[in-house]
Amino acid sequence: MTSVTSQGQLASAASSEVIIEINQMNKWYSDFHVLKDINLTVRKGERIVVCGPSGSGKSTLIRCINALETHQEGDILVDGILLGQNLKNLDHIRTEVGMVFQNFNLFPHLTILENLTLGPIWVRKMAKAEAIETAMMYLERVKIPEQANKYPGQMSGGQQQRVAIARSLCMSPKIMLFDEPTSALDPEMIKEVLDVMVELADTGMTMIVVTHEMGFAKTIADEVIFMDEGDIVETNDPAGFFGNPQHARTQKFLNQIL
Amino acid sequence: MAIIKAQKTTARAAPLSETSVVGWLHKNLFSSVFNTLLTLVTLYVIYLTLSSVFIWGFWDATFVAENRRECFNNSLTGACWAGVIDWFDNIFYGRYPRDQIWRINFGGLLLALWMAPLWMGRVNGKVLIAVSVIAFYPFLAGYLFAGGSKNLFLQIMVTGAIVAFAINMANMITGLTRRVSLNVFVIQLFGKTSAAEKSQRNLLLLLAGLVYAAVFFWQMSWHVEVVNWTKWGGLFLTLVISGIGIASALPGGIILALGRRSKLPVVRVLSTGFIEIFRSVPLITVLFMATTMFPLFMPEGFVLNKLVQVIIAVVLFNACYMAETVRAGLQAIPKGQFEGAHTIGLGYWGTMGLVVMPQALKHMIPNIVGSFIGLLKDTTLVSIIGLYDILGMLRSISKDVPWIGLHKEPLIFGAILFFTLCFSMSKYSRHLEVKLSAGNKH
Ligand SMILES: Nc1ncnc2c1ncn2[C@@H]1O[C@H](COP(=O)(O)OP(=O)(O)OP(=O)(O)O)[C@@H](O)[C@H]1O
Numbered sequence: 001m002t003s004v005t006s007q008g009q010l011a012s013a014a015s016s017e018v019i020i021e022i023n024q025m026n027k028w029y030s031d032f033h034v035l036k037d038i039n040l041t042v043r044k045g046e047r048i049v050v051c052g053p054s055g056s057g058k059s060t061l062i063r064c065i066n067a068l069e070t071h072q073e074g075d076i077l078v079d080g081i082l083l084g085q086n087l088k089n090l091d092h093i094r095t096e097v098g099m100v101f102q103n104f105n106l107f108p109h110l111t112i113l114e115n116l117t118l119g120p121i122w123v124r125k126m127a128k129a130e131a132i133e134t135a136m137m138y139l140e141r142v143k144i145p146e147q148a149n150k151y152p153g154q155m156s157g158g159q160q161q162r163v164a165i166a167r168s169l170c171m172s173p174k175i176m177l178f179d180e181p182t183s184a185l186d187p188e189m190i191k192e193v194l195d196v197m198v199e200l201a202d203t204g205m206t207m208i209v210v211t212h213e214m215g216f217a218k219t220i221a222d223e224v225i226f227m228d229e230g231d232i233v234e235t236n237d238p239a240g241f242f243g244n245p246q247h248a249r250t251q252k253f254l255n256q257i258l
Numbered sequence: 259m260a261i262i263k264a265q266k267t268t269a270r271a272a273p274l275s276e277t278s279v280v281g282w283l284h285k286n287l288f289s290s291v292f293n294t295l296l297t298l299v300t301l302y303v304i305y306l307t308l309s310s311v312f313i314w315g316f317w318d319a320t321f322v323a324e325n326r327r328e329c330f331n332n333s334l335t336g337a338c339w340a341g342v343i344d345w346f347d348n349i350f351y352g353r354y355p356r357d358q359i360w361r362i363n364f365g366g367l368l369l370a371l372w373m374a375p376l377w378m379g380r381v382n383g384k385v386l387i388a389v390s391v392i393a394f395y396p397f398l399a400g401y402l403f404a405g406g407s408k409n410l411f412l413q414i415m416v417t418g419a420i421v422a423f424a425i426n427m428a429n430m431i432t433g434l435t436r437r438v439s440l441n442v443f444v445i446q447l448f449g450k451t452s453a454a455e456k457s458q459r460n461l462l463l464l465l466a467g468l469v470y471a472a473v474f475f476w477q478m479s480w481h482v483e484v485v486n487w488t489k490w491g492g493l494f495l496t497l498v499i500s501g502i503g504i505a506s507a508l509p510g511g512i513i514l515a516l517g518r519r520s521k522l523p524v525v526r527v528l529s530t531g532f533i534e535i536f537r538s539v540p541l542i543t544v545l546f547m548a549t550t551m552f553p554l555f556m557p558e559g560f561v562l563n564k565l566v567q568v569i570i571a572v573v574l575f576n577a578c579y580m581a582e583t584v585r586a587g588l589q590a591i592p593k594g595q596f597e598g599a600h601t602i603g604l605g606y607w608g609t610m611g612l613v614v615m616p617q618a619l620k621h622m623i624p625n626i627v628g629s630f631i632g633l634l635k636d637t638t639l640v641s642i643i644g645l646y647d648i649l650g651m652l653r654s655i656s657k658d659v660p661w662i663g664l665h666k667e668p669l670i671f672g673a674i675l676f677f678t679l680c681f682s683m684s685k686y687s688r689h690l691e692v693k694l695s696a697g698n699k700h
């Protein structure tokens with residue numbers, strides 16, 4: 001049921017409703033200026049791929065969006081909520097925004113099922129039976145329902161990453177952030193994770209993905225953002241970005257990785 | 259040019275040196291002339307030691323005698339265990355009235371029963387059981403051991419303890435016989451399986467409340483004879499002090515460790531200061547401070563008995579050491595775990611209680627048990643400030659007229675006792691470690 005256009009690209013699900021708005025945002029690590037005058041608007045259902053050289057601030061940017069990091073200047077508006085000092089807002093944001101990390105960050109002392117039900121039961125106060133049902137549904141979706149009672153340490157990296165995606169989805173987030181979800185994986189496992197992500201994109205989820213998987217970016221992205229030294233240097237549609245990059249630094253970067 | 263191995267190599271049996279006893283001996287003990295010599299000399303030394311210990315401690319020893327003189331008459335070269343045997347009750351119970359000793363044994367039995375479900379695979383709710391034993395048992399045991407009148411708070415806690423104990427036992431029985439926990443069993447009994455969770459919970463709370471009220475009225479009529487703390491002694495006193503120390507050191511240590519990592523400067527500075535002060539002073543000093551200085555800081559007319567002061571000192575001292583153990587365990591948890599917990603919306607306590615602490619505690623088991631063993635042994639220091647714990651009792655045997663001068667045997671007996679206790683703790687910790695790491699290797 002995946003709807004793919006003639007160029008092998010997923011049809012856009014973006015609506016006109018804005019879900020993330022970043023305005024003149026700046027962040028420093030002590031006196032190191034990591035993010036400089038960031039402006040970004042993400043609409044509901046939009047899929048954005050972020051790329052750029054190491055240390056350019058990609059991780060920091062998406063970590064600011066779910067309040068893992070705090071910014072010093074400018075505004076970040078997520079789902080109508082202004083991220084600032086207010087802790088109540090933070091709690092709310094974290095349940096609305098799911099995040100998947102390079103190193104999975106599953107809880108090794110819990111089984112897969114327990115990993116998935118922890119948030120729904122303790123944060124969403126869902127009944128246990130219902131939480132298990134939801135968890136099994138998502139495990140089904142990432143195609144590993146038979147592994148429910150294993151521990152993370154007993155699974156392959158690709159399987160762990162799919163569990164991590166399912167764990168986030170169990171909280172029914174409105175936005176999913178991915179920070180290089182496949183760069184810690186062996187090549188043969190990358191595809192199984194990307195497939196799950198493409199399917200997720202197809203359900204209309206709003207996604208921001210930091211990745212260097214160019215094929216994947218071409219398939220799902222509505223927009224590609226290129227960062228360098230804390231600046232958003234170029235914002236372009238995937239065809240333009242890969243076929244006809246505008247900025248000199250983008251061209252140099254693409255030459256290096258392609 | 260490529261080199262190709264055409265035949266698949268079939269597996270062969272391992273050489274004898276890897277599998278048979280003789281092979282092992284040959285490889286490890288008699289591989290060379292020098293190694294053989296070393297083995298023989300070592301064996302001889304072991305033989306000499308063990309045989310003389312055996313002759314002194316068993317073959318030539320006296321087990322039944324009225325006094326030390328009789329021991330000597332029986333054998334000059336053997337141990338005089340009769341003195342230790344004669345003092346058994348004192349060694350274990352101190353000067354606790356002999357007709358009241360059942361209270362101590364009963365208290366011990368209650369504790370054993372209370373904790374037994376923790377080792378039963380079929381019983382649910384282990385965390386609750388552990389929490390209930392720490393929260394309630396000390397009050398019940400304290401009342402049982404000390405006796406006397408009880409104020410309202412003690413009555414509330416004693417009743418709580420009895421109800422918790424009863425629930426625990428009932429839960430154990432339903433778990434063992436029907437494989438369900440007590441709450442499920444009761445709900446089924448009332449046929450309310452389909453009712454909403456809220457009404458189920460209300461029913462359970464109502465039942466527990468009724469039981470509590472009944473027990474409360476029942477216990478109001480109890481009278482337990484007072485046994486002054488000065489009569490407490492021996493292994494009993496050692497276990498009371500170290501037991502309270504062990505039960506409160508871990509929670510105390512967790513709180514102090516979290517305080518030390520807190521983002522609030524006041525909490526952090528206070529915890530750090532507290533930990534560092536206690537850690538840089540020897541326990542014996544803390545004990546002297548507690549018994550001599552502490553009363554000076556207290557308001558006029560406020561008297562705590564020496565035992566309570568000692569227990570407070572032991573608890574604080576060990577909580578501070580435990581805090582550092584816990585802190586080390588917390589530091590071993592990767593940052594990603596905090597971030598993972600953060601992204602599923604867990605707050606500070608959820609992250610700590612559900613994600614971080616369970617992992618940290620598991621890593622810390624060897625260190626925690628190590629501290630417990632240290633605590634048990636350090637408790638003997640209270641004999642220096644005049645409490646008759648087990649060491650105090652063992653040493654007073656030599657001052658008892660019939661056994662005057664009998665030093666060696668009591669202390670050796672004490673050493674064997676401590677070794678047994680500590681060694682089994684350490685073996686158990688090893689077992690726990692293996693068991694807990696079996697499921698989830700990183
Ligand atoms: N906690 C921190 N304290 C200080 N500096 C930091 C911290 N985290 C990141 N940085 C610095 O901020 C810059 C941006 O880091 P960030 O992790 O966002 O880069 P990135 O684009 O994700 O790189 P990569 O592709 O290597 O993941 C880097 O120079 C990094 O050294």
Ligand SMILES: [Mg+2]
Binds near residue numbers: 058059060179180
């Ligand atoms: Mg990064």
